[in-house]
Amino acid sequence: MNAKNPSEKQEEKVIDTTRQAVPYQTGNIPGPKMARAVMPAVPGKMLARAKRPLLIVGSKIDSEDVLARVVAMGKAGIQIASVGDSYKYLADKGLDAHYMNMHALASYLCDPQWPGLDGKGGYDLVVFFGITYYYASQAISALKNFSNIKVISIDKYYHPNADMSFGNLKQDVFIAALDEVIAQLPK
Amino acid sequence: MTLKKGSFVIEGLENVQINIGKVGAEEEEIAQGPTPRPEIIGLRDWDYRIIDRYNPVYTPTGDTCDFCTYGKCDLTGNKEGACGIDLEGQSARQALMVSIMGAACHSAHGRHLLNYLIKKYGEDFKIDVGPSNLQAPLTETIMGIQPKTIGDFRPVLDYVEEQLTQLIATTNTGQEGAARDFESKALHAGMLDLLGMEVADIIQISCLGFPKSDEKAPMAEIGMGILDPKKPVVICVGHNIAAPAYILDYMDKNGQFDKIEIAGLCCTAHDMTRYNKTAKIIGSMSKELKYIRSGIPDVLVTDEQCVRADILKEAQKLHIPVIATNEKITYGLPDRSNDSVDAIIDDLVSGKQPGVVLLDFEKIGELVPKLAMKMGPIRKAKGLTALPGDEEFKKLVTKCTKCLQCTRDCPQSLPISDAMAAAVNGDLSLFEILHDKCVGCGRCDYSCPADIPVLNVIEKASQRVIREEKGKMRIGRGQIGDPEIREEGRNLVLGTTPGVLAFVGCGNYPDGTKDVYDIVEEMIQRSYIIITSGCSAMDVGMFKDKDGKTLYERYPGRFVKGNLLNTGSCVSNAHIAATTIKVASIFAGRKTKGNWEEIADYVLNRVGAVGIAWGAYSQKAFAIGTGCNRLGIPVVTGPHGTKYRRAFIGKPYRKETWNVLDGRDGSVINIEPAPEHLMITAETKDELMPLLAKLCFRPSDNSLGRAIKLTHYIELSEKYLKKLPDDWHIYVRNEADLPVAKREQLMKLLGEKGWKIDWEKKKILEGPLRKVDVSFQPTNVPRLCKEVKK
The missing domain is CATH 1.10.8.190 (Carbon monoxide dehydrogenase alpha subunit. Chain M, domain 1)
Incomplete structure (x- = not known):
């Protein structure tokens, strides 16, 4: 899969998403529990196996290559919470995407009574990328401390408040990592 | 004999009580x-x-x-x-x-x-x-x-x-x-x-003598490019007018306004212009380090709040004396309040002392202009500035290794290395963009392993835009007057003025100062009343339209729809919150004295006011927001607001939390989530604008008001998020609530949602959560019901 088109066959390339697993913003050190750095196959398989996964994307999905990966994941049947102003990029893509405020979403995900974005109940796995770094980090600190939901960052930055995260990645490695996640999803 | 406060009786006059102290206060x-x-x-x-x-x-x-x-x-x-x-x-x-x-x-x-x-x-x-x-x-x-x-x-x-x-x-x-x-x-x-x-x-x-509810307060100049750097320059930093007032008086008395430039940074600047319209404004706290490093100030006067902790260190490098005028910030400097002005000036000019604590206002008033007149020529002759020269600049930008450490330390994660690379090829445009987005914190300087003074490089590269940075801000007017409330209160409570949006707080914006201007321009054109204060009030005045006019020059300053009001400095935020109390008192006749709960209940249910602290950084901004929340006013901050660590977020799906009482009989009414949240953040300005429109809904809106508010909510969502809001229908109580221009289309959508509609009469028969009742008295406080229903 090349950087521009996730539907094409992926080129053979060994990537390691566990390097540089230190908080992207230098001072963002929350405490003794920080995310385990993982290879892309891990979130890919967890997404594929989850009963009720949710992908959260934010305002940083505007580049063509990243947006193509959001669409590919949405087409694979993963429901999308479109936070910030990201819905404007997804409006015409025919996805199961719902606008939601990230701060409110963090609150609702911690509430067992929340019926979800579609009224079908809460989620057992949250995966995210493309959200303003510190904003995502703060929002998921609520999930880390006040919910039992598994949270995985597949963003290009290491997110210590997630359960699992990629390290800090260069753009081409990030795109390749997303493709590896997508490769694990049901066709 | 000195009489102290208290009460006593005189022997033989036991029925007469003599009170010493406040006279006539009891009533x-x-x-x-x-x-x-x-x-x-x-x-x-x-x-x-x-x-x-x-x-x-x-x-x-x-x-x-x-x-x-x-x-x-x-x-x-x-x-x-x-x-x-x-x-x-x-x-x-x-x-x-x-x-x-x-x-x-x-x-x-x-x-x-x-x-x-x-x-x-x-x-x-x-x-x-x-x-x-x-x-x-x-x-x-x-x-x-x-x-x-x-x-x-x-x-x-x-x-x-x-x-x-x-x-x-x-x-x-x-x-x-x-x-x-x-x-x-x-x-x-x-x-x-x-x-x-x-x-x-x-x-x-x-x-x-500040403006007193003056909707036509004069304009003040604002921006990093407004001062004549050839003249001696005095810059006052902080929030407290006491000391700068004496400096302004002394300069006025001695005819020095054409000889010395005097301006303020942060809220002191607001109050200096309110005190003497000759004073000027450099800008918000974000400009402090940038302006000091420019080397333009010849004297820095500090007072309190929002004064950078490193001002003395930065000033000392450029031989700018610091006069600390408030006990709260003294920088370890000697207190020279009892010394003669001339002796202090000698020590500061010679560099024997980098600054002094001076708490005698008369002396401050005399010393600062005199000191500026001496320091100005000395400093300008030496050309003191922290910014690199042209040749040094070229060398510095080539030293960048693109390690991205500066970006990782930057609060906004700015792409500094891209700007460095462009500058190597002579393109400064990326740096010019960064100048507005940069909050001037200087963390990048510490992070650079190649020892590039990053902030200085940004500022050096941005000299062209800095020279053009000249705006206008209407001087802080103070309170909203009672007559204005009488004129506008009804429109607010019924919703026919879509809302009051108060842009307050600091300059830690997620994507630059311009966002505030853009948001205000969009909302004021939609007839919201826009009130500003503090650093946000300044930043609103920093940009101009194609005709060269700022928003303050384009829109009048009365408390009516489509107007732009600046109340003043940080402490003037009180008047914004107080305006809602005035609406409750003047328009609705609610008793105010010792009656917080009833007033706050009124505000929460009836007054469509929202606070926006888009760049909030300080503890003060959080306190203001929390105070507004207790008064029933929702507040939205930018994404950095999540670092305040607490929000107040409503859950529309929990129907039981949206019950109110009808004050007429105490019956319980399930209402739409209005306002939906009390303190929340948004990631971007495009997300913020529809959210603001939504947070202006109140249970008391009449149908015309609700239709107006719904129009803006839908239009802003469609414009900025490219979608009809998912929840628009829950704010519809009958067909008259629907925006006129979209009534047919929306009614069809309601039909698809299963609402029963009489298509011939174009009436909604079934579906809404509740009906419109013009006499509805929504309250959350049982004791305010006339008759509590069993």
């Missing part, structure tokens, strides 16, 4: 509500009502607690620490502490001014804030008194200080443990903050 001090001078749990029932609907949401920045020697304790996953507090409780305790800090700042500012102004003008100096009978709405509502003189504010600040001490005590390890009660106390601190601000601004408006 005014009769409270009309049940909670004059509420103690720290005096409004807890109201707080619980708020918290039960708008649940505190905690987003900790750290998962440990290190307040006491038991710690550090790991509270991850809401575990308890050694003292028994869990992370929820600890987060709520932090919210309380942040609120206390903010409230203490504004109230201590008020105390400093009050002591000074009473000493100068006497405690019987009359309050005069403009054409208003309700001159001190917050004081009346909280204290149950109607102050007439500045001396009447003494017991008000006594009360604030005593309450803050009680609140601080609750934060000690082993005291309060329940998150819910920490939050109630945080709301109390927020309310005290509003009160402290009101005192500070009313007394300075009254005594110092």
Whole structure:
């Protein structure tokens, strides 16, 4: 899969998403529990196996290559919470995407009574990328401390408040990592 | 013999009581509500009502607690620490502490001014804030008194200080443990903050000749490019007008305004222009480091609040003397208040001392202009600046290795290395863009492993745009006058004016200053009333349209729809909150004195006002927001606001939290989520605008008002998020609530959702949560119902 088109066959390339697993913003050190750095196959398989996964994307999905990966994941049947102003990029893509405020979403995900974005109940796995770094980090600190939901960052930055995260990645490695996640999803 | 305050009787005249102290105060001090001078749990029932609907949401920045020697304790996953507090409780305790800090700042500012102004003008100096009978709405509502003189504010600040001490005590390890009660106390601190601000601004408006509810206050110049750097330059930094007023008076008296440039940074600048319209404004706190490093200032005068901790260190490098005029910030400098002006000037000019503490205002007034006249020629002859020369600049940008460490340390994660690379090829445009987005913190300087002084490089590259940075801001007007409320109150409560949007707070914007301008322009064109204060008020005036006009020049400053008002400095925020009390009192005839709960209940259910602190950074901004929340006013911050660690977010899917009582008979009515949240963040300006429109909905809207509000909510969502809002229909109570231009289309969509519609008559028969009832009296307070239904 090349950087521009996730539907094409992926080129053979060994990537390691566990390097540089230190908080992207230098001072963002929350405490003794920080995310385990993982290879892309891990979130890919967890997404594929989850009963009720949710992908959260934010305002940083505007580049063509990243947006193509959001669409590919949405087409694979993963429901999308479109936070910030990201819905404007997804409006015409025919996805199961719902606008939601990230701060409110963090609150609702911690509430067992929340019926979800579609009224079908809460989620057992949250995966995210493309959200303003510190904003995502703060929002998921609520999930880390006040919910039992598994949270995985597949963003290009290491997110210590997630359960699992990629390290800090260069753009081409990030795109390749997303493709590896997508490769694990049901066709 | 000196008579002290108190009461006594004279022998033989046992029926006559002699009171020494305030004369005639008793009649005014009769409270009309049940909670004059509420103690720290005096409004807890109201707080619980708020918290039960708008649940505190905690987003900790750290998962440990290190307040006491038991710690550090790991509270991850809401575990308890050694003292028994869990992370929820600890987060709520932090919210309380942040609120206390903010409230203490504004109230201590008020105390400093009050002591000074009473000493100068006497405690019987009359309050005069403009054409208003309700001159001190917050004081009346909280204290149950109607102050007439500045001396009447003494017991008000006594009360604030005593309450803050009680609140601080609750934060000690082993005291309060329940998150819910920490939050109630945080709301109390927020309310005290509003009160402290009101005192500070009313007394300075009254005594110092500031504009008094003046919708036509003159314009002030603003921007980094407005000063003539060839003249001696005095820059005052902070929030307290006391010292700068003396400098301005001295310069005025000695005809020095054409010889010396004087301007302010942060809220001192606001109050300098309110005091003397000749003064100028450089900008917000974000400009402090940038402007000092430009080398343009010849003297720096600091007072209090929002003054960078490194000002002395930065100034010393460029031989800029610092005059610290307030006890709260003294930088380890010697107190020279008892020395002669000439002796102090000698020591500063020679560099023997980098700065002084000077607390004698008369001396400050004389010293600063004299010092500027001496320092100006010396410094300008040396060409002192921290910015690199052209050749050095070229060398510096080539040193960048693109390691991205600066980006990782930047609060905004700015793409600095891209700008460096472009500059190597002579393209400065990326740096010019960064200049507006950069908050001027200087963290990048420390992070660069190649020792590039990054901020200096950004500023050097941006000289062209800095020279053009010249805007206009209407000087702070102070309160909204009673006549304006009479004219506009009805429109607000019925919703035919879509809302009041108050842009307040600091400059820690997620994507630059221009966003605030863009948001205000969009919303004012939609006839919202826009009120500004503090750094946001400045930043709104920094940009111009194609005709070269700022928003302040394009829109008038009256409290009516489609107007743009600047109330003034940080402490003028009190007037924005107080405006909602005025609406409750003047338009609806609600009693104010000692009646917080009823007033706040009215505001929450009827007044479509929202605060926006898009760049909030300080504890003060959090306290202001929390105070507004207790008064029933929702607040939205930018994404950095999540680092305040607590929000109040409503859950529309929990129907039971959206019950109100009908004041006519106490019956329970399930309402639409209006307002949906009390404190929340948005990621971008495009997300913010529809959210603001939504947060202006109130249960009391009449159909015309609801249709207007719904129009803006839908249009803004379609414009910026490219979608019809998912929840638009829950705000529809009957067909008249639908926006006229989209009525057909929306009615069809309602039909698809299963609503029963009489298509011939174009009437909604079934579907809405509730019907429109023009007599509906929504309240969350059972005692306010005329007859409580069993």
